[in-house]
Amino acid sequence: MxxxxxxxxxxxxxxxxxxxxxxxxxxxxxxxxxxxxxxxxxxxxxxxxxxxxxxxxxxxxxxxxxxxxxxxxxxxxxHNTIFHFKRFDGTYITSQPVHPPxxxxxxxxxxxxxxxxxxxxxxxxxxxxxxxxxxxxxxxxxxxxxxxxxxxxxxxxxxxxxxxxxxxxxxxxxxxxxxxxxKSSGYAIFRAWADATPLLHDPLTKHMVENGDYHVMWIGPDVHYIVAVLKGGKDVSWVCTHKDEADIEESWSFPGKIEDVLKVLDGYDPVGRRVVELTPECIDWKLVYRxxxxxxxxxxxxxxxxxxxxxxxxxxxxxxxxxxxxxxxxxxxxxxxxxxxxxxxxxxxxxxxxxxxxxxxxxxxxxxxxxxxxxxxxxxxxxxxxxxxxxxxxxxxxxxxxxxxxxxxxxxxxxxxxxxxxxxxxxxxxxxxxxxx
Ligand SMILES: Cc1cc2nc3c(=O)[nH]c(=O)nc-3n(C[C@H](O)[C@H](O)[C@H](O)COP(=O)(O)OP(=O)(O)OC[C@H]3O[C@@H](n4cnc5c(N)ncnc54)[C@H](O)[C@@H]3O)c2cc1C
CATH class of the missing domain: 3.50.50.60 (FAD/NAD(P)-binding domain)
Known part of the structure; x- marks a missing residue:
């Protein structure tokens, strides 16, 4: 106590x-x-x-x-130990150790x-x-x-x-x-949390879940897209931050469309796109700022x-x-x-x-x-x-x-x-x- x-x-x-x-x-x-x-x-x-x-x-x-x-x-x-950085097309950039336990x-x-x-x-x-x-x-x-x-x-x-x-x-x-x-920050985030099992059964994404937790980010012009695999490969969460000038007066968080996320990720690494394709639903979160x-x-x-x-x-x-x-x-x-x-x-x-x-x-x-x-x-x-x-x-x-x-x-x-x-x-x-x- x-x-x-x-x-x-x-x-x-x-x-x-x-x-x-x-x-x-x-x-x-x-x-x-x-x-x-x-x-x-x-x-x-x-x-x-x-x-x-x-x-x-x-x-x-x-x-x-x-x-x-x-x-x-x-x-x-x-509980990953490394955070990976990639260019939008999948080119590896670098990796960074996370905060030590x-x-x-x-x-x-x-x-x-x-x-x-x-x-x-x-x-x-x-x-x-x-x-x-x-x-x-x-x-x-x-x-x-x-x-x-x-x-x-x-x-x-x-x-x-x-x-x-x-x-x-x-x-x-x-x-x-x-x-x-x-006011709007000029950005919004598509975000999702889902069961990671479908990733395990897809050859493109299997490597992200089969060894437990995993953390990776793709960076493109005015976009960053992060995927985290947690709980030993059981759950997956992703956030895709992109430009968005939408009015936030009425609502600032509502259901998003997977096809809209894929439009933002047009030309991106097929691995990252596949994670989105395998996700049933997402949220469209307008980033509020002041x-x-x-x-x-x-x-x-x-x-x-x-x-x-x-x-x-x-x-x-x-x-x-x-x-x-x-x-x-x-x-x-x-x-x-x-x-x-x-x-x-x-x-x-x-x-x-x-x-x-x-x-x-x-x-x-x-x-x-x-x-x-x-x-x-x-x-x-x-x-x-x-x-x-x-x-x-x-x-x-x-x-x-x-x-x-x-x-x-x-x-x-x-x-x-x-x-x-x-x-x-x-x-x-x-x-x-x-x-x-
Ligand atoms: C439902 C929800 C989901 C979120 N999801 C995420 C997420 O997935 N990832 C992330 O990074 N951040 C998320 N956030 C934001 C994040 O939690 C906050 O930015 C951060 O934790 C700072 O928290 P806070 O306590 O200042 O504000 P908040 O977490 O926004 O908490 C404010 C609380 O005040 C209550 N409240 C508001 N107005 C009144 C009122 N008039 N009377 C009584 N109660 C009131 C709200 O219901 C809420 O519980 C979320 C916030 C909320 C409310």
Whole structure:
């Protein structure tokens, strides 16, 4: 069982039980805050397909329940040792070792729904966190000393409200003071998860499944197409990212057509095309993006955004879920430090934003850089210098302990914030942004 910190008396309302909201809930609970999660879906279903967690997120997962959560997730995930790069026509470019196995900071790629269920059950069943399903939050409210949400006609108040409600966030309206609709990134992804048995029976694809897990990518002009074979050759998942200027107002995820994927992959390696031909169905996922928000924190700093509601990621960053998780850890840590007398709650919430903002932006930009180097690859140069298209394995991103970092930087960031607030308002008017004596 987890050890828990003493109760802080801080009541946190979390809207959305995605990876961001669940991590925030788990970490708030572990750090002694009272937690309530409100989630619009009425039952937990294994939605989605492949999702990745970097070692920076693996470090968080292994810290839960003496490693038992990590032990449950690991067998569901990809266990290849090498990631292969090919030109669209099948020409071999290079191979890159994946993150090495680690007991303290492993990387995971697996089915979003399956991993999500493990997070969800840990929060609800093991930790006993209250999760109310079928609760769509329709309105966010805030007063100087508290924040609340309106759900099913009832207003529920807390000390802090976390809007971890995804790319179509409603919480963002209160935080920004206006409706800020997500926009198309100019790209969409055809994506699928399927039984890999048909690949084993086809001579073109047999080699991809007969020896267990396998991971390969084909790169073409403004397209990258990745196939992962998981669970020892039992399941296959693929994602094909391509240009798409479709309007995302109405829907951003709906059934795709296999023939449309094959059109995008016209002229591609027959092996890669055959994987698509052998897949019964796929999803057409419009990639939503937005420019960095001016702030993630409301006027009275009692409501804040977290995860995709604050900062959607391109899949080429492979950090969307990981950064949402880091947000949850850092916010819970800041609130714990506030409860320990280091600041008041609004300052803790603003400090969370300040600690997170720059790092998240850097990780987002890395995703754009990776997309551009793949989608705009000059193959003559790439074949001369294949290392140039490999994934970056920067220590600032993957070797990072977000909790330790938050603890170490808390006091200096609070001081910086107070200085900024003092300059903006004049010292005498600084009321909410004040360090506890
Ligand atoms: C159904 C689904 C499938 C996905 N599949 C994949 C995938 O296959 N691969 C991948 O890389 N990424 C996938 N993602 C995105 C990925 O999970 C996120 O980008 C990342 O994990 C960050 O998570 P988040 O918690 O910030 O947001 P999300 O995962 O989007 O979670 C937001 C949560 O808030 C809930 N919510 C929204 N509005 C309200 C409201 N008004 N009241 C109450 N609850 C609300 C949503 O139901 C959702 O559970 C998926 C997301 C969802 C919701």
């Amino acid at each position: 987890d050890e828990h910190a003493p109760k802080t008396g801080i009541k946190v309302i979390i809207v959305g039980a995605g990876f961001g909201g669940l991590t925030a809930a788990i970490e708030c609970h572990r750090k002694g805050h009272d937690v309530l999660i409100l989630e619009s879906f009425s039952e937990i279903r294994p939605l989605g397909d492949i999702i990745s967690f970097g070692p920076n997120a693996g470090r968080i997962i292994t810290s839960w329940d003496n490693g038992s959560i990590a032990d449950k997730i690991s067998p569901l995930c990809l 680690s007991k303290t900071a492993p990387a995971y790629s697996g089915h979003r729904g399956e991993i999500h269920e493990i997070f969800f059950n840990y929060a609800r069943d093991t930790l006993g966190i209250e999760i109310r399903l079928g609760c769509r939050v329709l309105e966010y409210v805030e007063e100087p000393g508290r924040a609340g949400v309106v759900v099913n006609g009832e207003t529920i108040w807390g000390d802090v409200v976390i809007g971890s409600d995804g790319v179509k966030s409603k919480a963002r309206e209160l935080v920004l003071g206006f409706v800020d609709k997500p 420019d960095p928000l001016p702030t993630w924190v409301s006027k009275h700093a009692r409501t804040c955004l977290l995860g995709d509601s604050a900062h959607p990621f391109l899949p080429t960053s492979m950090q969307g879920a990981s950064q949402a998780m880091e947000d949850g850890v850092v916010l819970a840590t800041c609130l714990q430090l506030a409860a320990a007398g280091k600041s008041d709650i609004p300052t803790a919430v603003r400090t969370y934003e300040k600690i997170r903002y720059g790092r998240v932006r850097q990780a987002q930009l890395l995703g754009e850089e990776t997309r551009d180097k793949w989608h705009k690859a000059d193959f003559e140069k790439v074949l001369e210098n294949p290392d140039a298209i490999k994934l970056k394995r920067d220590d600032w991103l993957f070797g990072f302990d977000c909790e330790q970092d938050a603890i170490e930087r808390y006091d200096s960031v609070v001081k910086e914030l107070l200085g900024m607030a003092g300059m903006a308002m004049g010292k005498a008017q600084v009321t909410e942004v004040s360090v506890a004596a």
